[in-house]
Amino acid sequence: MKTIRVASFRESVEKVVRSIPRGSVMTYGEVAYKAGRPGAARAVGTIMSKNDDMTVPCHRVIRADGKIGAYNGLRGGKTKAELLRSEGYRG
DNA sequence: TAGCTGACGCAAA
C-alpha cells in the first residue's frame, strides 16, 4: 500500500520543470497547468524564487509573453538568457 | 491562523 502522501504543489512543479527537455522552454502558466493548478502561474514563480534545487532546470521556465523573466543566478554568474541560449533557445 | 510577498498573466489605456 502506498503512503498517503499528497504531493505539494511545489513538488509537482519541480517535477514538471525537471521534465522540460534541454533546448526547450515552458511558461509559468504551462508549468502550473501541468502541475495540476491552472492559473497558478504566480505561485509557480513564488516557488521557483525560493528553489535552491540545482536538479531543477528552473532557467527553462519563462514568462507567457515570451520574456525570459527573472532568475536567482544560482548557476554562477550565468544569466537565464545565457543558459537558455547555451541550450539552443533563441526566443 | 492570518497576513505579506512575489522569478506571473491578462486587459485596458
Add this chain to the structure above:
DNA sequence: ATTTGCGCCAGCT
C-alpha cells in the same frame, strides 16, 4: 508597441 493596474495562487514569517 509599451506601460499601468488588477487578479490569481501557493509559500513563508
